[in-house]
Amino acid sequence: MTDSRKFSAIILAAGKGTRMKSDLPKVLHKVAGLEMIFHVINAAQSAGVSHIAVVTSPIQEDLRNNILAKASDETLTMAVQQEQLGTGDAVKAAIPLAGNPDKALILFGDTPLMRPDVLQQMVEHSADITLLGFMTDTPDGYGRIICEDDKPVAIIEHKDADQRTRQIKLCNGGALAVNASLLPELLNSLENNNAQSEYYLPDIVGLAHAQNISVGLVTCHQEDTMGVDTKNGLAKAEALMQNRLRQKHLDNGVTMIAPETVYFSYDTVIGPDSTIEPHCIFGIDVNIDASVTIKGFSHLEGVRAKTGVQIGPYARLRPGTHLGVNAKIGNFVETKKAHILKDAKVSHLSYIGDAHIGEGANIGAGTITCNYDGYDKHLTEIGAGAFIGSNSSLIAPVKIGEGAYIGSSSSISGEVNADSLALTRAPLREIEGWSVKFRMKKTKSDEAEDK
Numbered sequence: 001m002t003d004s005r006k007f008s009a010i011i012l013a014a015g016k017g018t019r020m021k022s023d024l025p026k027v028l029h030k031v032a033g034l035e036m037i038f039h040v041i042n043a044a045q046s047a048g049v050s051h052i053a054v055v056t057s058p059i060q061e062d063l064r065n066n067i068l069a070k071a072s073d074e075t076l077t078m079a080v081q082q083e084q085l086g087t088g089d090a091v092k093a094a095i096p097l098a099g100n101p102d103k104a105l106i107l108f109g110d111t112p113l114m115r116p117d118v119l120q121q122m123v124e125h126s127a128d129i130t131l132l133g134f135m136t137d138t139p140d141g142y143g144r145i146i147c148e149d150d151k152p153v154a155i156i157e158h159k160d161a162d163q164r165t166r167q168i169k170l171c172n173g174g175a176l177a178v179n180a181s182l183l184p185e186l187l188n189s190l191e192n193n194n195a196q197s198e199y200y201l202p203d204i205v206g207l208a209h210a211q212n213i214s215v216g217l218v219t220c221h222q223e224d225t226m227g228v229d230t231k232n233g234l235a236k237a238e239a240l241m242q243n244r245l246r247q248k249h250l251d252n253g254v255t256m257i258a259p260e261t262v263y264f265s266y267d268t269v270i271g272p273d274s275t276i277e278p279h280c281i282f283g284i285d286v287n288i289d290a291s292v293t294i295k296g297f298s299h300l301e302g303v304r305a306k307t308g309v310q311i312g313p314y315a316r317l318r319p320g321t322h323l324g325v326n327a328k329i330g331n332f333v334e335t336k337k338a339h340i341l342k343d344a345k346v347s348h349l350s351y352i353g354d355a356h357i358g359e360g361a362n363i364g365a366g367t368i369t370c371n372y373d374g375y376d377k378h379l380t381e382i383g384a385g386a387f388i389g390s391n392s393s394l395i396a397p398v399k400i401g402e403g404a405y406i407g408s409s410s411s412i413s414g415e416v417n418a419d420s421l422a423l424t425r426a427p428l429r430e431i432e433g434w435s436v437k438f439r440m441k442k443t444k445s446d447e448a449e450d451k
């Protein structure tokens, strides 16, 4: 951003959030795999704020610790609002910690769909106070923006509005950008003689108008400022976010024949010309190169996949899975902490955990790495070009040399040299005519029982 002025964000999160019916603080509920408050923090940071203060209540120590533990930015501080006396009072608690900005952007921590470009328009607006508004046919519950000559002059909360005011469709989105030098005095002038006996932040608009302080308006879509108060609201926010993410990946050149069935995380990265078949789920931390195919009903989390990789259908790839160029993971394969290099194949019904599989190795159907002894995890190393016969158990720690061949149904531990054949299969034993005698014996005993 070119503007050299300093912008801070004050994010309000001290509300009780009781309607979520959860022990987890409201703003820590996740949308697309990220806590709501971090969606807001990320949007503010993308919009160019230099400092963030989050307002919490005295009992929300867990929330404060949680945010501070995950925040990557040292310029994020925590404020405490002693009593929940309203949004205007909440902002007051943050002012000493807001980093002495030129403008303060006031946001709500339960609005995960807030867009950075909208916030940027707000902080860059020339007015001393910039409101965020949206038009809607369903304005119930929202504060209404009162305009004179198309300019905002006041906000009236739904509960305080008369019938005529309730007809207004231009609603307050909640967020505000305010010239920081004016903010303390405006907040100190707020009164709580209203339907909820609260100090309403939006009342600063009426106060500003009375003092000839300039007020501007930025408009957005209703969903951009949607606040989440209930699990129903959380599900709606998730659905809206998923639509945004699907659109983003389609725009980036990812092919999906049924995008409405695919679920992404906020941080999913997929290169162009990759194909995602229906019903795939992307947990956090997945980074897929270009031209990768992920077949239906696959679940990925913590995965890196290079170009040309094929995955699924019905694959479960867990954190620490790295797939080299053109590697193949087939149906009903589970992987975890597994580096599967270029051209290697794990085509059917396997568990590959804590493993390093060399280039071009072939892992037969039903192969299992026995990586856990009940106390520790152990490593399986398979050299380039090795062939693991079907239904083998690789009892880690185990090291199979390059080009080695493991006979099907073997249980292998220790080391197998490069290019060797190793097998632990019991030799075939055949007893001619045995089954005829067995059947006769069984038939006779059944007849005796029936008598």
Ligand code: UD1
Pocket (backbone or CB within 6 Å): 012, 013, 014, 015, 016, 055, 081, 083, 084, 085, 086, 087, 089, 090, 108, 109, 110, 141, 142, 143, 144, 155, 157, 171, 172, 173, 174, 199, 200, 201, 202, 225, 226, 227
């Ligand atoms: C607010 C606006 C309303 C606007 C709507 C948009 C006020 C008074 N009203 O109403 O004009 O249309 O947003 O969604 O601002 N909070 C605190 N401390 C408090 C009270 C609230 O930190 O004492 C926090 C809450 O945790 C929440 C945010 O402020 O994140 C908004 O509070 P809430 O009571 O939900 O305001 P709305 O009813 O949504």
